[in-house]
Amino acid sequence: MKNLSIRFKITLWFTIILVFTVFCTYVIVFSVNRQLILKTVRDELIRTVEDNVDEVEYYKSIGNIDLHEVDYYMLFRDGYLEIDDDFLGCVNEVYTSLYNENAVLLYGENPISRQTADTGFLDAKIQRLMVHNTLYYVFDRRLTSEGLEGLWLRGIVSENQGMREMSSITRLLLLFLPSYVTVSVIGGYFFAKRTLRPIQEILESVRKIGISGDLKKRIDLGKGKDELHQLAAGFNEMFQRLDDAFEAERRFTSDVSHELRTPVSVIKTQCEIVLEEPRSVEEYERALHTIQGQSRKMSRLISDMLDFTRLQMRAESYVCEAVDLSEIVREICFDMSLIRDKDITLDYEAEDDVRIWGNRKLLSRLLVNLINNAYRYGREGGYISVGLKQEKEYVRLSVSDNGIGIANEEQSKIFHRFYQVDHSRSGNGMGLGLAMVSEIVQFHGGEIRVESEPGKGSTFMVFLKK
Ligand code: ADP
Numbered sequence: 038m039k040n041l042s043i044r045f046k047i048t049l050w051f052t053i054i055l056v057f058t059v060f061c062t063y064v065i066v067f068s069v070n071r072q073l074i075l076k077t078v079r080d081e082l083i084r085t086v087e088d089n090v091d092e093v094e095y096y097k098s099i100g101n102i103d104l105h106e107v108d109y110y111m112l113f114r115d116g117y118l119e120i121d122d123d124f125l126g127c128v129n130e131v132y133t134s135l136y137n138e139n140a141v142l143l144y145g146e147n148p149i150s151r152q153t154a155d156t157g158f159l160d161a162k163i164q165r166l167m168v169h170n171t172l173y174y175v176f177d178r179r180l181t182s183e184g185l186e187g188l189w190l191r192g193i194v195s196e197n198q199g200m201r202e203m204s205s206i207t208r209l210l211l212l213f214l215p216s217y218v219t220v221s222v223i224g225g226y227f228f229a230k231r232t233l234r235p236i237q238e239i240l241e242s243v244r245k246i247g248i249s250g251d252l253k254k255r256i257d258l259g260k261g262k263d264e265l266h267q268l269a270a271g272f273n274e275m276f277q278r279l280d281d282a283f284e285a286e287r288r289f290t291s292d293v294s295h296e297l298r299t300p301v302s303v304i305k306t307q308c309e310i311v312l313e314e315p316r317s318v319e320e321y322e323r324a325l326h327t328i329q330g331q332s333r334k335m336s337r338l339i340s341d342m343l344d345f346t347r348l349q350m351r352a353e354s355y356v357c358e359a360v361d362l363s364e365i366v367r368e369i370c371f372d373m374s375l376i377r378d379k380d381i382t383l384d385y386e387a388e389d390d391v392r393i394w395g396n397r398k399l400l401s402r403l404l405v406n407l408i409n410n411a412y413r414y415g416r417e418g419g420y421i422s423v424g425l426k427q428e429k430e431y432v433r434l435s436v437s438d439n440g441i442g443i444a445n446e447e448q449s450k451i452f453h454r455f456y457q458v459d460h461s462r463s464g465n466g467m468g469l470g471l472a473m474v475s476e477i478v479q480f481h482g483g484e485i486r487v488e489s490e491p492g493k494g495s496t497f498m499v500f501l502k503k
Contacts, residue, residue, distance in 0.1 A: 043236070044233050052222045052225075055222065067210075074199040082131050082163070082192045089192075090180065093121075094119045095182065095183065096119055097115065107121065114184065116184060118185075129194075131194045132145065132146050132147055148195075153191070162177070174193070239269055296455060300331035300332070301335070308328070341467065358394070360400060366425045370385035383408070383422075385423040388427055393481070395481045408421060411438035431502055431503060437496040441492065442490050443458060443489040451487070452474070478501070485497065
């Protein structure tokens with residue numbers, strides 16, 4: 038069963054249901070009809086016999102008989118027995134016959150006279166008789182008019198009479214229902230095939246993408262909103278995300294190797310130079326200092342990259358808790374105000390008891406990076422001011438400086454990994470500080486904005502959910 042196609046399974050299921058329904062319909066229709074038809078047959082028998090009761094008369098003298106309306110007459114007792122020509126001897130296969138008190142047939146036809154010879158008369162009651170596997174209904178009426186006492190009318194009809202009508206209905210049903218089932222099954226099969234064709238297309242597209250590894254390819258089912266189109270759209274979204282992830286991965290690898298290439302080549306060159314020929318102690322020392330500086334840079338880069346990647350790929354490893362942001366801001370600002378690089382002063386104003394749900398280590402890193410940048414790109418004797426405020430639904434953390442500022446067109450790019458506006462002014466920076474800040478803000482479901490004017494300074498504003 039598992040190996041069968043969905044199309045086949047659907048068709049099989051509906052065929053079974055359909056055949057079952059048709060069979061039930063057939064049984065119900067047949068039995069209801071049978072009851073109805075047999076009742077009609079019995080009613081017809083009673084009516085015919087009752088009608089015939091008035092058509093049998095007794096006359097004392099032949100002169101009283103209207104010979105124009107007579108079908109049959111005979112000497113009977115002291116007079117004449119007369120049967121009107123309206124007497125229905127056989128109509129709709131209902132046979133009526135006249136019997137005397139000794140059950141001797143006087144008039145009419147009885148198709149099973151031998152078998153009914155022993156069947157006693159029962160007034161106004163239907164009796165059933167099985168003859169040669171056929172059910173017969175027998176209905177008797179005692180004649181009570183003057184002179185006719187002791188005579189009986191006996192009506193007989195066989196069940197076959199009803200069954201013949203029945204079989205014409207059955208024949209119709211037998212002919213119609215199988216054709217109905219066949220048409221429905223064939224129609225259903227092709228309908229299922231047509232409806233499920235997109236699944237085949239999705240399957241082929243996914244296979245092709247899998248074989249070629251080209252995540253830029255998409256499943257194209259044309260326009261539509263049904264479940265299969267939604268499934269295809271879901272797949273396409275997934276391919277897009279995978280493509281983005283692979284792209285990010287590619288960029289990451291190329292960025293890292295690019296950033297590492299410079300310090301590695303500096304170290305290599307320094308080694309080559311000092312090993313070329315004997316050097317003075319000072320020259321060795323200079324070379325070793327350079328190598329030390331470059332290896333520190335590499336180690337910082339690797340550690341920054343690892344932190345950054347961890348936040349991007351395994352954000353769940355950072356646990357969140359209720360964090361007192363006021364305390365963090367005060368502690369970090371106090372420590373960093375001691376740096377006094379370029380004679381820059383650092384002021385801070387933090388509202389009390391500002392608490393958010395977050396990761397203490399990451400939030401500290403965010404503030405440190407912003408303040409570091411403010412020092413790095415600040416002016417001689419300038420200032421940095423840090424503020425922490427509670428708004429209605431969020432918390433606002435800002436870091437302002439009156440440093441070199443950032444040109445408008447650069448402001449959207451500075452959060453990209455390894456982006457540096459002016460390489461020569463970044464000093465020890467490697468273009469990862471703001472990318473990390475942006476990731477931390479995203480991790481906390483917040484937002485970051487920058488307002489800056491070249492030559493005047495910059496303000497970085499972080500909005501975090503309370
Ligand atoms: P970097 O290591 O170069 O500082 P960042 O990611 O921290 O890398 O910053 C990216 C770029 O944004 C920097 O190269 C710098 O040009 C600019 N920048 C960041 N902060 C400031 C600031 N406070 N004032 C002026 N420019 C800034």
